Amino acid sequence: MGEFELIDRYFKRPARRHPLGVGDDCALLGLAPGMQLAVSCDMLVEGRHFLATVDPRKLGHKSLAVNLSDLAACGVEPLAFVLALALPQADDAWLEPFSRGLLALADQHGCELVGGDTTRGPLNICVTVFGQVPPGQALLRSGAREGDDIYVSGTLGDARLALEAFRGTVSLSGEVFDATRARLETPTPRVALGLALRGVASAAIDVSDGLAGDLGHILDQSRVGARLEVDLLPGLMAAPTGAVPHERRLECVLAGGDDYELLFTAAPAQAGAVAAAAAAGGVAVTRIGRIEAEPGLRIVDGGGRPVPHRYASFDHFA
Numbered sequence: 001m002g003e004f005e006l007i008d009r010y011f012k013r014p015a016r017r018h019p020l021g022v023g024d025d026c027a028l029l030g031l032a033p034g035m036q037l038a039v040s041c042d043m044l045v046e047g048r049h050f051l052a053t054v055d056p057r058k059l060g061h062k063s064l065a066v067n068l069s070d071l072a073a074c075g076v077e078p079l080a081f082v083l084a085l086a087l088p089q090a091d092d093a094w095l096e097p098f099s100r101g102l103l104a105l106a107d108q109h110g111c112e113l114v115g116g117d118t119t120r121g122p123l124n125i126c127v128t129v130f131g132q133v134p135p136g137q138a139l140l141r142s143g144a145r146e147g148d149d150i151y152v153s154g155t156l157g158d159a160r161l162a163l164e165a166f167r168g169t170v171s172l173s174g175e176v177f178d179a180t181r182a183r184l185e186t187p188t189p190r191v192a193l194g195l196a197l198r199g200v201a202s203a204a205i206d207v208s209d210g211l212a213g214d215l216g217h218i219l220d221q222s223r224v225g226a227r228l229e230v231d232l233l234p235g236l237m238a239a240p241t242g243a244v245p246h247e248r249r250l251e252c253v254l255a256g257g258d259d260y261e262l263l264f265t266a267a268p269a270q271a272g273a274v275a276a277a278a279a280a281g282g283v284a285v286t287r288i289g290r291i292e293a294e295p296g297l298r299i300v301d302g303g304g305r306p307v308p309h310r311y312a313s314f315d316h317f318a
């Protein structure tokens with residue numbers, strides 16, 4: 001199978017929503033009148049972001065999911081994406097499930113594959129996603145204000161628990177392992193929640209590098225601090241009591257990463273609107289703390305006592 005046959009077989013479908021898709025030198029995108037174009041790019045590298053043994057269908061799903069999660073964090077509606085793919089060989093047994101997983105999630109979100117590049121090389125997957133948002137309405141990291149509540153969607157730490165189980169540093173029951181593994185391998189981008197939070201949230205980010213670090217980005221860019229209440233964090237109880245020590249679970253929640261949940265702030269007066277957005281987004285949302293004027297992140301237990309921590313955001317070069 002040659003390069004062009006590969007593209008035709010697995011990645012070329014008639015463009016539906018856009019004037020021009022795969023097959024020409026450029027794709028042409030249609031935006032609704034007056035909308036701003038939003039762009040985000042994420043790369044997945046074997047050994048860094050996924051295990052060589054992962055099911056290619058799940059890898060296809062995740063490659064787009066992590067990009068849709070960035071659009072969700074900004075309250076952006078997905079439109080289209082391009083795929084740059086380096087492959088060691090043109091292998092149908094890998095390409096068929098990979099493209100199936102990728103395009104199934106794309107169809108769920110009406111986000112069309114409109115182009116890309118395909119080359120031989122060590123397995124590397126780079127997706128660039130395009131979306132639209134009314135000018136001035138994108139959710140940013142810089143809008144958090146003193147007194148805002150801090151919320152997170154879904155649960156945190158599950159993906160990291162699964163990774164630790166793969167590494168053999170924790171042991172999970174079959175049922176818990178399956179559930180956490182699904183969270184690691186096929187995360188759900190919170191696109192509908194992000195859209196519903198426009199005009200409600202004051203700041204937002206998606207949790208890809210760990211709660212403490214990603215909240216740190218909001219705090220830095222908003223020039224504020226925060227108090228997080230450990231007892232409010234969702235997901236601490238994901239593993240059956242006793243199977244994984246509390247300390248390890250807390251570490252997974254605060255510093256695990258790969259969660260792809262939305263972390264956002266909103267003024268207390270917006271609490272009802274936040275609940276409505278959670279209902280519209282089809283995902284639970286939990287209040288986990290409050291923005292304070294004093295810079296820095298303070299993590300406290302139920303009695304208000306400080307929980308010592310040294311959690312920072314994941315850094316590929318640290």
Ligand code: ADP
Nearest residue numbers: 007011022023024025083085114115116117118
């Ligand atoms: P060019 O050489 O002009 O850059 P290519 O030969 O690389 O174009 O690609 C031919 C067409 O196939 C282009 O429309 C390109 O966007 C598309 N394409 C290439 N690789 C992919 C891919 N992995 N997924 C989707 N479209 C792709």
Ligand code: MG
Nearest residue numbers: 023024025026
């Ligand atoms: Mg060209």
